[in-house]
Amino acid sequence: MKNHAFQALCFALRRWIIWPLRKPCHIVLLGGPGAGKGTIASQLSPMLGLPHISTGALIRQEIALQTPLGLSLKERIANGGLAPDDDVFDLLVKALKSIPAGHGAILDGFPRTLAQAQRLEQKLESWGIGLQSVIWIELAEPDLIERLSLRRTCTNKDCGRSYHLKFDPPCVESVCDACGHALAQRSDDHPDAISNRLALYKTESMPIRQFYQAPDKEGLVSFLQPTNANTKQEVLAMVLSALSK
Numbered sequence: 001m002k003n004h005a006f007q008a009l010c011f012a013l014r015r016w017i018i019w020p021l022r023k024p025c026h027i028v029l030l031g032g033p034g035a036g037k038g039t040i041a042s043q044l045s046p047m048l049g050l051p052h053i054s055t056g057a058l059i060r061q062e063i064a065l066q067t068p069l070g071l072s073l074k075e076r077i078a079n080g081g082l083a084p085d086d087d088v089f090d091l092l093v094k095a096l097k098s099i100p101a102g103h104g105a106i107l108d109g110f111p112r113t114l115a116q117a118q119r120l121e122q123k124l125e126s127w128g129i130g131l132q133s134v135i136w137i138e139l140a141e142p143d144l145i146e147r148l149s150l151r152r153t154c155t156n157k158d159c160g161r162s163y164h165l166k167f168d169p170p171c172v173e174s175v176c177d178a179c180g181h182a183l184a185q186r187s188d189d190h191p192d193a194i195s196n197r198l199a200l201y202k203t204e205s206m207p208i209r210q211f212y213q214a215p216d217k218e219g220l221v222s223f224l225q226p227t228n229a230n231t232k233q234e235v236l237a238m239v240l241s242a243l244s245k
């Protein structure tokens with residue numbers, strides 16, 4: 001899309017979705033491993049002018065920096081396990097506090113357990129704000145596995161762009177189109193870790209569905225069912241349509 005057309009689209013989206021709220025807008029993106037949370041958040045973030053907070057990326061940054069927390073989580077994450085609720089919550093709150101006052105955020109991969117959903121609600125309430133929308137991307141398991149097995153990610157920590165060898169390959173093999181750094185497979189994208197992540201999604205994240213479907217949260221959550229036959233642009237259009245409601 002040409003730059004001025006993109007700017008006009010962003011302006012229109014902010015006018016329809018963000019500004020009428022007159023308060024910080026917090027959007028949660030949920031879905032199984034590989035559902036496309038990061039892809040959608042990185043498209044939405046510049047369009048809506050909201051920072052993208054990925055708890056997975058925050059944890060990978062701790063691991064890359066070899067902080068005590070990163071070192072304690074490294075093996076667990078590579079095996080596809082979840083980080084302890086307290087640790088992830090601390091990372092999330094730190095990231096939320098770094099956002100300029102009055103701004104909201106797009107939360108990618110948080111909450112991931114019922115306890116996290118409850119703590120997020122309490123924390124936002126204590127700040128006098130709430131969630132505006134929860135988008136739940138439901139992709140069938142074979143599609144999730146196909147996406148994760150062929151994903152490649154830029155190793156430059158300031159870029160981190162994701163590619164897919166079949167659906168979205170880089171122009172030059174193993175090289176990031178955006179910054180020229182090497183691409184690599186994520187440590188948790190090997191078959192054993194993928195099956196652990198899928199299992200934890202079912203046992204730990206599914207109970208959040210009921211939480212966000214409670215009568216006092218009517219209209220908060222939208223369930224989207226794309227498949228691997230849908231392009232990124234088509235999925236983005238589904239998300240924008242859900243948000244504009």
Ligand code: AP5
Binds near residue numbers: 031147188235
């Ligand atoms: P995290 O990084 O959040 O991993 P995840 O939830 O497993 O999700 P992914 O990042 O793998 O997938 P995604 O949904 O972002 O999909 P993507 O856009 O990349 O977390 C990593 C780990 O950290 C967790 O396993 C856990 O251990 C820990 N953690 C994080 N948060 C935590 C929390 N709250 N509590 C406890 N522990 C936590 O897309 C995938 C692929 O599909 C890409 O190759 C992409 O190019 C491709 N693709 C995207 N859209 C399309 C499309 N429309 N068509 C075709 N291909 C597409």
Ligand code: MG
Binds near residue numbers: 038054
């Ligand atoms: Mg992601």
